[in-house]
Amino acid sequence: QVDPEVVKKIEEGYAKLQASPDCHSLLKKYLTKDVMDKLKDKKTKLGATLLDVIQSGVANLDSGCGVYAPDAESYQLFAPLFNPIIEDYHNGFKPTDKQPKVDLGDGKTSQLKDLDPEGKYIISTRIRCGRSLRGFAFNPCLTKENYIEMQNTVKSIFDGIKDSELKGTYYPLKGMTKEDQKSLIADHFLFKEGDRFLQAANACRYWPEGRGIFHNKDKTFLVWVNEEDHLRLISMQPGGNVGQVLERLNKAVKTIESQAPFSRDDRLGYLTFCPTNLGTTVRASVHIKLPKVSARPDFKKICDDLKLQIRGIHGEHSDSEGGVYDISNKARLGLTEFEAVKQMYDGVKKLIELEKEAE
Ligand code: ADP
Numbered sequence: 001q002v003d004p005e006v007v008k009k010i011e012e013g014y015a016k017l018q019a020s021p022d023c024h025s026l027l028k029k030y031l032t033k034d035v036m037d038k039l040k041d042k043k044t045k046l047g048a049t050l051l052d053v054i055q056s057g058v059a060n061l062d063s064g065c066g067v068y069a070p071d072a073e074s075y076q077l078f079a080p081l082f083n084p085i086i087e088d089y090h091n092g093f094k095p096t097d098k099q100p101k102v103d104l105g106d107g108k109t110s111q112l113k114d115l116d117p118e119g120k121y122i123i124s125t126r127i128r129c130g131r132s133l134r135g136f137a138f139n140p141c142l143t144k145e146n147y148i149e150m151q152n153t154v155k156s157i158f159d160g161i162k163d164s165e166l167k168g169t170y171y172p173l174k175g176m177t178k179e180d181q182k183s184l185i186a187d188h189f190l191f192k193e194g195d196r197f198l199q200a201a202n203a204c205r206y207w208p209e210g211r212g213i214f215h216n217k218d219k220t221f222l223v224w225v226n227e228e229d230h231l232r233l234i235s236m237q238p239g240g241n242v243g244q245v246l247e248r249l250n251k252a253v254k255t256i257e258s259q260a261p262f263s264r265d266d267r268l269g270y271l272t273f274c275p276t277n278l279g280t281t282v283r284a285s286v287h288i289k290l291p292k293v294s295a296r297p298d299f300k301k302i303c304d305d306l307k308l309q310i311r312g313i314h315g316e317h318s319d320s321e322g323g324v325y326d327i328s329n330k331a332r333l334g335l336t337e338f339e340a341v342k343q344m345y346d347g348v349k350k351l352i353e354l355e356k357e358a359e
């Protein structure tokens with residue numbers, strides 16, 4: 001039985017979305033009255049309701065997506081809302097479609113040559129993927145003890161990494177100086193603090209408990225712990241050598257996976273807190289300067305057609321600075337890991353060709 005106060009908040013949320021002409025989120029598009037009425041009385045075994053799913057998008061009318069899954073069961077229980085959002089975001093992935101089996105691109109990374117051998121356009125390349133530890137819910141349903149236990153588990157895995165390229169140190173956020181935290185964020189290594197989308201989703205409770213970052217000496221392999229997802233594995237380096245970045249990430253994924261089981265769904269692939277990250281969970285991006293192409297009025301359309309997403313210099317919901325954009329694959333579900341990276345690779349290759357033609 002869902003508390004009548006919660007049902008009332010859901011109904012008010014629906015009305016707020018509908019009344020806002022400036023809101024264009026997927027949540028607004030697919031939370032019809034019919035869907036709301038069907039779902040407002042449902043509760044997962046862990047006690048999550050439709051309010052937990054929609055509250056970030058209701059509080060932040062400028063959301064692109066607007067929903068999060070408080071636990072794995074939510075993707076099934078609230079499917080009448082999640083499914084159309086997933087289909088819209090991930091290039092038409094239907095309720096009957098299934099995530100293909102994992103293909104990290106072993107033996108194929110050499111196909112991804114340096115996109116910018118002269119170093120004229122690409123500043124850096126980054127590929128990240130998200131993982132959820134099996135047996136733990138997502139942020140809004142985690143206790144303080146859960147966070148501490150998860151951090152202990154992954155810390156002992158990090159301590160055991162022997163590979164000379166990957167080994168490094170775990171730095172808990174609790175106890176980190178504000179100076180160190182700020183410079184790690186400014187240099188694009190660490191997640192930001194106080195993300196209003198995550199806060200409104202109830203994802204920042206007990207902060208900074210159980211949160212932190214692991215990285216190797218060169219900061220080319222990093223792991224975010226308990227920010228949006230349990231784990232975000234990241235490989236990054238200056239320049240445009242996509243193959244090298246992917247190869248390092250794959251080595252890291254295998255190293256960690258051999259010691260901790262991850263949540264994977266037969267249809268949705270690897271499970272994440274945000275439905276935009278399901279499936280491969282892979283976002284492969286470049287920080288790139290394209291002065292001619294990015295000045296075109298149809299820059300966004302060009303990127304849309306190439307299945308690319310444009311972000312600003314400090315990640316999602318930030319602006320470009322000095323003409324530098326973050327360009328990445330948009331879809332992560334319904335294709336393999338290698339294909340997701342290749343989508344970014346092919347698209348950025350095309351953008352560089354267009355830039356050269358315009359010079
Ligand atoms: P995520 O990629 O995990 O979805 P964000 O969009 O917030 O999250 O980006 C996280 C951080 O990674 C930001 O500081 C962003 O600037 C940085 N970043 C993303 N792509 C690149 C890149 N190609 N080179 C350097 N930093 C990058």
Ligand code: CIR
Nearest residue numbers: 063064065066197274276277
């Ligand atoms: C939004 O809807 O704009 C935010 N909730 C972020 C959505 C996708 N981003 C993400 O997974 N980090």
